[in-house]
Amino acid sequence: MGLKSNLHNLKEKYKGTKMAPAFNAIHTFLYLPNETTHNGTHIKAADDLKRTMNTVIMAMVPCLIFGMFNAGYQHHLALGSIEAAEGFLGSTFWTWDNLVIGIWKVLPLVIVSYGVGLLIEFIFAVIKGHEVEEGYLVTGMLVPLIVPVDLPLWMLAVAVAFGVVIGKEVFGGTGMNILNPALTIRAFLFFAYPTWMSGDKVWVHGAVERAGTADAISGETILGSYAQSQDVVYNYADMFFGLIPGSIGETSKLLIIFGALFLIFTKVGSWRIILSTLLGALAMGLIFNGVVDAGLITSSSKFYGLMSVPFWQHLIIGSILFGAVYMATDPVTAAQTNKGKWIYGFLIGFISIMIRVFNPAYPEGVFLAILLMNVFAPTIDHYVVQGNVKKRMKRLKVKTA
């Protein structure tokens, strides 16, 4: 075991030095450390944070791969060089040409996201002298999945730096942050570079540079079409399978559902949050449908387009499903009590659809809804825990009375 003992000797050599956390981060990536328990429990369960985070990443990989194919597919489709694929297994979708474009566009995003983010994590770990926490492994994967394909890399780098430092490190690093770091990054991009994050030009590779020329192509998302009360050109199957323009990883509802089932099965993701988010979205959708049916909002209103969308369709357009499965379930920023998770999720779904309908300029409300509820999650928990505290107080009063 040459490598093992060599690395062990190196670890001993660097023990206590400034660079130890950086070295250990790489070492523990290769080998589960040789640490043993002291007093307390003498045995420990098999899971550590790396394994947990790795599980989440595994659940996202199908979305990433699909996103690569879809990036190429949308590009070629918009250029008119291929026919529309019929269904999920359509012959013009899973092609080498599509994948090449996807790899060229998406892989750099992944590399920049991980590179910049992990660099900052390492720097902070070395400065503060703690181990490198695994939180960014998931964030770094989430970020490329929730941005438009043509996003310039430098913007991503700036946003990641901002998101990791302001969204996480200033609060004390992994486990202490209030806002979901991936969403902080997206919010930063959205407000700093709105032209690259919304509109009808950014969702398909090549659309921006061709804008205004004779070859202009449109990459309107479904939400955009609805918001402008235009006809939607995609059918339900396309929406569900994900053959539509959108952020890289969010389009395929089928794969997101697989990811959700995997997360729930492994007990890594909270089924309470996922389920209640979807219930909240359906509830709000139903309310809007009711409003439209009652004739309170007519087709002359600018809200009519999205309000009249049948409630169940909200789940297969936009990124509500992706947000519910991969973002709302972030355990650090979500509510931490089981009862709180129900409330937290429900409100995310509810508010997502509300923002979606009332904000036609940018109809994707999920990330704003999650960030908003991140802020309120401690409050929800507080009241849930107070319930327990009150029960204890009541017990005491009964005794003394």
Next chain:
Amino acid sequence: MQILTKKIHLNVGRNALLICKFARFLDTNFKKKYMSNDIRIKKGLDIKLVGAAALSKTAAIKSNFYTIRPEDFHGITPKLVVKVNQKVKAGEPVFFDKSNEDIKFVSPVSGEIIEITRGEKRRILELKIKADKTLTFIEHKKLNLKSAKSEDIKALLLASGCWPFVKQRPYDVIADPDRSPKSIFVSAHATAPLAADYNFTLKGKESELQAAVTALSKLTDGIVHVGVSKDAHSPFTNLEDITTHRISGPHPSGNVGTLINKIDPINKGETVWTVTPQDLVIIGELLLTGKFNAERTVALVGSQIEEPRYLTTRIGSEVATMIYDRGIQKDAHARIISGNVLTGKEVKPDGHLDYYSNVITVIPEGDDYEFFGWNKPVFNKVSTSRALTFSWLTPNKKYDLNTNTNGEHRAFVITGSYEEVFPLDMYPMQVLKACMYKDLDEMEALGMYEVAPEDFALTEFVCVSKQPHQKIIREGLDLMIKEIG
């Protein structure tokens, strides 16, 4: 006619009263016989390990040296009453608690004090006693338990050195003899991994147990609650002066803290006492014979032990007298634990049996690296998740776990996993965090008066962030003792 109706009235009245009485009699009997206060615990985790003790009892090799470590008695400042080279009898006090001089700690054997080891600031680490070949005991006067008053019992327990066996909650320390507990709890249902089976170790000790619980029942205005296993016959089943509760469900259903929380949770200002069954035997023997007999049946368990079995030995005896006889090799790379794998103390091969333990567990050390151990599928370790960990497939498999932490210490990240193994009606992570940021009001409100470190052993085991839960809780409790008292 009038007289007749009166008579009938009277009769009806008397009959009604009789019926009422009879119904109540039936009801209590019915409860005692059939309902018997069943408690079913759903949340928890049974960690099944290799190396359970076979049901056979042999005497361990006699230890020549015995050690008492003041550290075993949390929160006690020892004040010595013996010197080196002094002769002591079994049951003779060797030190007492500085803050309450009535609480005495006695020698488990007769012999000579040969060494008193001190640490920093002259803190006493341990007293070593060389045992006589035949033991001589201090004789206490026997009490007539039927007529004895609570002060007499208390005085005898204090004088004889049995008092340290009585622990109190809040704070999980030796009970304050000046306080009156609202009830007393005994858990005779051991569910911890590889725990000694009380139904086996206590067999034949019914009279001692009866004496002890009768005495304890006089020390409280409330009830002596005893938790027994639902599936097996317990020596406590037919005892008087107690209320038995039949417990079922996974660990920590056998923890006394779980019992308290389910039966009569502690409120602010209240105290309950707890005693373990193995200590009840010593108390009972003292009451019956007047002698402090520190004999104890200990389970020698763990995957490293060649022949796991039960041994009779004494409190404070050298573990070396037990672990090398059909146990481990001389140079075995193993962790020796006085106690169970979740709450016990690490001891060296030249160490000694803890004052309270009735288990010695020996498991392999795990100080080795594992290539890609964090992402490859795991079949040989226990996990409550299914993140490529497959212990959920084989719920009855017995595991050979080592002391590797399976990962490094991290901040709290994952939520909801503690609640699955924590049956008490409180929020474990919030309690831990309150302890970490030392918010006394919040600790109090969230239920710290009810818990002991051992209640957080399972949450510590499953903790993905490898946080030292029991230590956090212990430090929190110590802070409360200091600040609130």
